[in-house]
Structure formats: structure tokens, C-alpha cells
Amino acid sequence: MGINRREFLRIAGIASLWGLGGQAAFEILKPGAIEAQARAPLSQGKKWSMVIDTRKFKTPEDFQRCIDACNKTHNVPKVANVRQEIKWIWTEKYENAFPDDQNQFLPESMAHKSFLVLCNHCTDPPCVRVCPTQATFKRPDGIVMMDYHRCIGCRFCMAGCPYGARSFNWRDPRKFLKEPTNPEYPTRSKGVVEKCNFCEERIAKGLYPACAEASNGAMTFGDLDNPNSEVRKLLKENYSIRRKPSLGTQPNVYFLV
Amino acid sequence: MYDENKIIPMIIVFVILVTFPLWYNLGKAAAKPDPKIDTPVIRQMKEKKCLEPKATMKTTHMKILDEWRHEVVRGDYKRLYTAADGRVFEKSLQNGCMKCHSNKTQFCDQCHNYMEVKPFCWDCHIAPKETK
Numbered sequence: 001m002g003i004n005r006r007e008f009l010r011i012a013g014i015a016s017l018w019g020l021g022g023q024a025a026f027e028i029l030k031p032g033a034i035e036a037q038a039r040a041p042l043s044q045g046k047k048w049s050m051v052i053d054t055r056k057f058k059t060p061e062d063f064q065r066c067i068d069a070c071n072k073t074h075n076v077p078k079v080a081n082v083r084q085e086i087k088w089i090w091t092e093k094y095e096n097a098f099p100d101d102q103n104q105f106l107p108e109s110m111a112h113k114s115f116l117v118l119c120n121h122c123t124d125p126p127c128v129r130v131c132p133t134q135a136t137f138k139r140p141d142g143i144v145m146m147d148y149h150r151c152i153g154c155r156f157c158m159a160g161c162p163y164g165a166r167s168f169n170w171r172d173p174r175k176f177l178k179e180p181t182n183p184e185y186p187t188r189s190k191g192v193v194e195k196c197n198f199c200e201e202r203i204a205k206g207l208y209p210a211c212a213e214a215s216n217g218a219m220t221f222g223d224l225d226n227p228n229s230e231v232r233k234l235l236k237e238n239y240s241i242r243r244k245p246s247l248g249t250q251p252n253v254y255f256l257v
Numbered sequence: 258m259y260d261e262n263k264i265i266p267m268i269i270v271f272v273i274l275v276t277f278p279l280w281y282n283l284g285k286a287a288a289k290p291d292p293k294i295d296t297p298v299i300r301q302m303k304e305k306k307c308l309e310p311k312a313t314m315k316t317t318h319m320k321i322l323d324e325w326r327h328e329v330v331r332g333d334y335k336r337l338y339t340a341a342d343g344r345v346f347e348k349s350l351q352n353g354c355m356k357c358h359s360n361k362t363q364f365c366d367q368c369h370n371y372m373e374v375k376p377f378c379w380d381c382h383i384a385p386k387e388t389k
């Protein structure tokens with residue numbers, strides 16, 4: 001159903017552009033004209049969240065597909081030097097992803113497993129509290145957003161985030177973009193911090209996050225405030241954990257284990 | 258007491274050096290900027306119309322872009338811009354303006370170079386592949 005709708009939106013979008021042949025290429029239909037034809041648009045949520053079904057990630061390729069989808073969509077540079085790495089979504093071992101939760105005798109299946117992690121778009125995000133310019137802020141729909149125009153590169157947010165979800169551009173990121181860039185999305189510049197944006201630019205168009213789309217159903221995105229959303233259903237039916245819950249940041253990325 | 262044989266020539270050399278930029282450029286006014294709107298998309302338009310009238314775009318495009326970036330990134334997150342005559346556009350430099358003006362060097366750079374303004378938009382926003 002979800003995929004059908006996305007397909008539909010894409011086709012409707014392209015078709016409407018064709019139909020406007022003689023006019024400007026980016027002049028579009030009346031606001032909502034496309035969305036009105038489908039079910040409730042994705043662009044209206046009060047608390048976006050991601051549910052990652054870790055049982056569905058079996059091979060390294062399963063992780064890589066999601067990571068690549070994100071990196072490609074957002075022109076995330078591949079910096080080989082680990083100290084200068086840029087990470088929007090990456091894998092961690094259990095003991096690093098969930099350090100609060102270390103039983104002495106973990107099941108083998110957990111102890112050696114990798115977990116896909118990304119910015120948690122925390123409900124009470126320390127990164128927002130410490131940013132002196134409000135370049136990092138929380139949107140009403142729950143997305144913790146970066147305004148790269150306003151970032152002064154002080155990196156307080158990196159110190160504030162207890163999940164290492166933020167990266168700093170020590171060098172011009174364009175030098176590290178080997179693959180063809182996505183011309184629809186900007187790169188960043190030297191001296192700014194960057195991180196996962198929950199694909200806010202895709203949500204605005206009614207599309208699902210790139211990683212979720214590439215995950216073959218292993219990642220689900222939806223509105224936590226809506227009791228009928230797919231994420232709520234998953235959380236109701238499964239046992240889930242979050243990263244470092246004792247810190248009180250209230251992460252909005254849930255892991256089914 | 259004074260070595261006028263040296264001082265006078267030195268003064269002359271000094272004056273020539275200091276005023277060099279003035280007389281060197283004399284009579285050579287920099288070419289007036291001549292932004293081109295000859296791109297495939299614009300060529301196809303029946304009525305060659307930007308968001309707003311040309312005069313407004315000339316004086317106000319930077320303000321419009323600044324407003325857009327504010328609204329899209331941290332304002333109301335609305336991405337659609339309704340022009341005075343009701344046409345609707347996407348508020349976006351890369352996915353909006355540059356779709357028509359796919360000739361950055363011939364359009365944007367013409368005036369920016371002339372005026373010596375160096376907007377840092379292009380440090381992040383990807384300029385289009387130039388099409389003629």
C-alpha cells in the first residue's frame with residue numbers, strides 16, 4: 001500500500017510537470033493538489049519516529065543498502081580518516097549501541113550483532129539545549145533540525161549529543177564526494193556540523209525516509225502521536241528498546257530485538 | 258642638507274605608483290553585465306515570465322531567496338511560493354530557480370562578478386550542469 005502510494009505520487013508529480021509544458025519547469029500545481037488525491041499526506045505528523053526491526057537485518061548488505069541510500073540522497077562525503085568521518089546512519093556493536101544494558105551473559109546472537117543507528121531525534125535533545133545560535137532546533141513535528149546557514153562550527157552540539165550522531169566537516173566535504181552528487185540536495189561546507197535530518201525534505205513531499213525505503217520493510221517510519229500509525233502498531237505488538245534511556249533524552253528511534 | 262636630486266625623482270615614482278590603478282584603467286570601463294536568459298526551459302516558455310516582474314527580480318531576488326531559506330528551513334516549512342498573479346513555485350534555489358536558469362555562468366555570475374558580490378550559496382547548493 002505504502003509503495004503504491006509513493007509510486008502514485010511520483011507519477012502524479014511527473015505527469016503534472018509534463019502537463020505544464022509551456023510554463024516554468026518548477027511551477028507546480030496548487031498546494032495540496034497532488035496530495036489531495038492520495039491518503040493522508042505523510043507531511044503531517046506530530047512526533048516522527050523510526051522503528052528498526054533488528055531481526056530483519058541479516059547480512060552486511062542489509063545494513064549497507066540503507067546506509068548507501070542515505071548517503072546518496074544527502075551527498076554525505078566518504079572521509080576515510082575515522083577522526084574526520086561524516087556519519088548520518090551507521091552500524092554499532094551491541095555494547096556501543098546499548099551500553100546501559102550490559103548483562104554479564106548476553107545471548108550470543110546479541111553480543112556479536114550489529115545495529116543500525118542514526119540521530120534519535122530525541123524528545124528532549126541536549127544538542128538543541130547547548131547550541132548557542134539555535135542552528136540546531138526542534139521542529140513541532142519532532143524533527144531535530146540543522147540550519148547549516150546558521151552553524152558557527154563551535155561543536156557544542158557534538159559534545160552534547162550522547163549518541164555521537166553528529167559529525168563535523170573539518171575539510172571541504174565536496175572533495176570527498178566520489179559518486180555523482182544528488183543535484184536536488186545541497187552539500188555542506190567546511191566548518192559546519194551535520195547529521196541525519198529524518199529526510200525532512202522527502203517527508204515534505206510525502207515520501208518516506210530514504211533508509212526506510214531501502215530497508216525492505218525492516219525500518220518503519222511514522223507518527224508516534226497517532227495511535228493508528230504503523231510505528232505504534234509495531235511498538236504495541238513487539239518488545240522494543242531505545243539507546244541510553246537512563247539519560248532522559250527520550251529517543252524517538254526504537255529497536256525491536 | 259636635503260638631497261633634492263634623489264627626493265624629487267622618488268616623489269615622482271611614488272605618485273606614479275599610487276595613482277597607477279587610476280590611470281591604468283582610464284577609458285576602459287568594465288563591460289556592462291549582460292545576463293542571458295537563453296536556456297532550453299526558458300526558450301520553451303510561451304510567456305517568458307519569472308516569479309515576479311523583471312524589475313522586482315532584479316532588485317529583490319536576494320531578499321526572496323533569503324526569505325525562502327528562512328521559511329523552508331526554520332519558518333513554517335512550507336515549500337510553495339505563490340506569485341502575485343497566483344502561479345505556484347517551489348521555494349528552492351537548486352530545485353527551483355536553477356531549473357529555468359540552467360546557465361549560472363551566463364546568468365548569475367554576469368552581475369555578481371561585475372558587482373564583486375560573492376554569494377556563498379554555491380558552497381553548498383549545487384549549481385546546475387550548464388546547458389546552452
Ligand code: SF4
Nearest residue numbers: 119120122125127161
Ligand atoms: S541523537 Fe543526538 S543529535 Fe540527535 S536529537 Fe538526540 S542528542 Fe540531538
Ligand code: SF4
Nearest residue numbers: 070089196198199211
Ligand atoms: S532518516 Fe533520512 S537522513 Fe536519517 S538516516 Fe534515514 S535516510 Fe538518512
